[in-house]
Amino acid sequence: MESVIDELAPNFLGDGTLNGNDDRMPYSLFVEAVEQAPMAISITDKKANILYVNEAFSKVTGYQSTDILGENESKLSDKSTPRHIYYDLWHTISSKKTWRGTLCNRHKSGHRYLADLTIAPMLNERGTITYFIGMHRDITQSYESEKKIINQKLLIESVINSSPIAMVVIDDQDRVILDNHMYKALVSDLDKGEPATFFLQLLRNEMGHLWQQTQSNEQGFNNREFRIEGKGSRKTRWFSCAGNWFIENEVNADAFFENASKKYLILTITDITRQRRQMEELHLQTLKTIMSEDERVRSIRETLLGAMHQIQMPMNQIRAAEQILKHKGDDQNAGLLQILQQIQQSGEEATTTMQKCIPEILQGAVIPVNLNQILHEVLLLSDQRILSKGIDVHWQPLSQLPTMLGSENRLRILFKQLIDNAIEAVSESDSEEQRLKITTDADTDLIYVCIEDSGPGIPVEKRTKVFEPFYTTRPMGGNQAGMGLVMAKEIVNQHQGIIDIDSSYDQGCRFKISFPLHKQEFRGLS
Numbered sequence: 083m084e085s086v087i088d089e090l091a092p093n094f095l096g097d098g099t100l101n102g103n104d105d106r107m108p109y110s111l112f113v114e115a116v117e118q119a120p121m122a123i124s125i126t127d128k129k130a131n132i133l134y135v136n137e138a139f140s141k142v143t144g145y146q147s148t149d150i151l152g153e154n155e156s157k158l159s160d161k162s163t164p165r166h167i168y169y170d171l172w173h174t175i176s177s178k179k180t181w182r183g184t185l186c187n188r189h190k191s192g193h194r195y196l197a198d199l200t201i202a203p204m205l206n207e208r209g210t211i212t213y214f215i216g217m218h219r220d221i222t223q224s225y226e227s228e229k230k231i232i233n234q235k236l237l238i239e240s241v242i243n244s245s246p247i248a249m250v251v252i253d254d255q256d257r258v259i260l261d262n263h264m265y266k267a268l269v270s271d272l273d274k275g276e277p278a279t280f281f282l283q284l285l286r287n288e289m290g291h292l293w294q295q296t297q298s299n300e301q302g303f304n305n306r307e308f309r310i311e312g313k314g315s316r317k318t319r320w321f322s323c324a325g326n327w328f329i330e331n332e333v334n335a336d337a338f339f340e341n342a343s344k345k346y347l348i349l350t351i352t353d354i355t356r357q358r359r360q361m362e363e364l365h366l367q368t369l370k371t372i373m374s375e376d377e378r379v380r381s382i383r384e385t386l387l388g389a390m391h392q393i394q395m396p397m398n399q400i401r402a403a404e405q406i407l408k409h410k411g412d413d414q415n416a417g418l419l420q421i422l423q424q425i426q427q428s429g430e431e432a433t434t435t436m437q438k439c440i441p442e443i444l445q446g447a448v449i450p451v452n453l454n455q456i457l458h459e460v461l462l463l464s465d466q467r468i469l470s471k472g473i474d475v476h477w478q479p480l481s482q483l484p485t486m487l488g489s490e491n492r493l494r495i496l497f498k499q500l501i502d503n504a505i506e507a508v509s510e511s512d513s514e515e516q517r518l519k520i521t522t523d524a525d526t527d528l529i530y531v532c533i534e535d536s537g538p539g540i541p542v543e544k545r546t547k548v549f550e551p552f553y554t555t556r557p558m559g560g561n562q563a564g565m566g567l568v569m570a571k572e573i574v575n576q577h578q579g580i581i582d583i584d585s586s587y588d589q590g591c592r593f594k595i596s597f598p599l600h601k602q603e604f605r606g607l608s
Contacts, residue, residue: 088377088407090515091104112298116136117136118136118327119136121138122135122139122143122217122336123136123277124135124216125214127213128214129154130155131154132151133213139480142195142219143158144189145157147205151526156211157190158188158197158430159185160186160188161283162186163185167183167185173302174366175201175211176203176211178203178205178211179203180201180202180203181199182200184196184198184221185199196221196222196225197218197219197221198255199217200216200217201215202214202215208452242262243263246261246350247351248261248262248263248264248265248350248352250265250278250348251348252264252346253345254344254345259450266349274310278349281321281323283473284323285303285325288308288410296327301323303325306324307321307323308320309452309454309455311480318357319353319355320355321355322352322353324350325347325350325351326459327345327347327348328346328348329345329346330343330344348491348549362459365459372491373463373494386436386437386440388435388439393432397430397433400422400425404422407422412481413461446481449488450486450591451484451486451489451493452483453511453597456494457531458493460497461475461477463504468503471508471509471516473508474516475518475519476519478522483522483524483529484599487577488577489577492577495573496569497531499520499570500533500593501520504535507539511537511590512536512537517590519532520532520533520534524599526599530599531595531596531597532592532593533593533595534584534589534591534593535590535591536590537590539587539588540591542585549567549581574597577597581593581595
């Protein structure tokens with residue numbers, strides 16, 4: 083090294099101390115610092131012939147000073163390094179600038195290694211380049227480790243992106259950290275903003291305290307299904323959610339000496355609309371059978387109740403005539419009185435027989451019910467009639483309608499009756515607009531359902547009578563006995579609700595039904 087340092091002698095005093103400060107650094111200390119530096123250091127002439135190497139250089143390259151001094155730096159180079167990198171290197175240092183970059187070098191033993199290299203020109207007092215000093219370190223292992231991490235990340239991302247299921251990783255602040263293509267598609271498909279935020283809210287509402295419990299215990303959850311009502315032309319869709327929490331150690335400087343971790347949720351969102359629609363079709367077939375049987379039973383009930391009602395009026399007149407004859411006490415009318423009594427007895431026997439023949443309607447269990455689902459099913463059941471009559475249906479449900487306690491079967495009967503009435507009213511109307519609109523809404527206490535049609539409407543003086551037994555607005559009484567709306571009101575009452583005709587609506591008829599969300603008891607169905 084002395085031969086090279088001799089050129090630097092003017093920078094040192096005769097006593098062997100480095101000039102420039104009051105604190106004098108011995109020349110020997112400078113030499114030892116370079117010699118023992120943990121980074122490979124080499125000094126070359128202007129043609130890159132090696133004049134000096136330190137001990138670390140020998141460890142990195144495998145070349146001892148006796149092997150390499152006088153040789154050109156190109157002896158370390160491997161042909162796999164692109165030529166343009168060497169061109170950039172020489173262009174930079176020839177311009178008296180420092181070059182930093184990575185080269186692929188060859189060890190004395192023959193294996194390649196990556197060198198993180200810095201080369202700087204050394205200038206004399208005239209500013210002319212005299213030497214080059216190079217410092218490099220072997221970064222092969224760190225590069226391979228970094229590449230492995232990148233490759234693993236790309237592999238994971240590739241697997242996630244190829245999945246037919248929407249997947250997303252969420253941190254403890256509900257921020258999306260990683261997602262796949264299927265998840266990104268949900269952003270536009272659902273039109274709910276950030277899908278993760280939307281589904282997290284649904285999960286927390288549906289799971290309640292169980293959400294916090296599974297998160298604390300890192301238990302995860304599966305098969306949490308949600309029905310998402312579409313807007314406009316968007317159809318109703320079903321999704322199944324599953325999730326697992328995992329903990330990852332922090333990698334920032336704050337966590338170097340003290341272990342710190344963060345909890346993440348990997349959430350999968352599976353579109354099960356197709357499966358649910360297939361199930362729904364089977365369910366609808368079953369419902370059609372049940373509803374058909376129910377309508378048959380109701381038809382028999384209404385017919386018998388109507389007949390009993392018709393018999394009751396002359397029976398009341400006969401009973402009144404009997405009382406009059408008894409009051410007169412006239413023997414001349416004894417035969418007539420006996421005939422009246424026989425007629426009355428026959429009428430009572432007939433009424434009793436018909437009463438015994440009235441079939442019972444089986445009731446379903448009282449369970450949490452989603453009225454959106456009930457109305458959706460009823461619309462599907464009435465789909466053929468609606469299409470055949472060219473009725474435009476506006477279905478506007480509240481996307482997150484709360485559930486209520488009720489009988490699914492009875493509620494189907496209720497809405498089937500109201501929707502059937504609306505379809506009949508629209509088809510009989512002379513209006514150009516054939517429209518049926520159904521909306522649902524809710525507040526903190528009540529669930530609301532509105533069913534409106536563009537039919538002729540119900541006159542104000544008849545709006546209270548339509549809920550009376552055997553009253554009908556149809557010409558000649560129609561084919562029914564007039565018990566439909568009576569039964570509808572009965573079902574609403576059994577669910578502690580209210581049904582009314584909106585007096586402010588003048589473009590047809592609008593039924594407004596409301597049900598309480600929190601009931602103390604459920605009235606028995608009969």
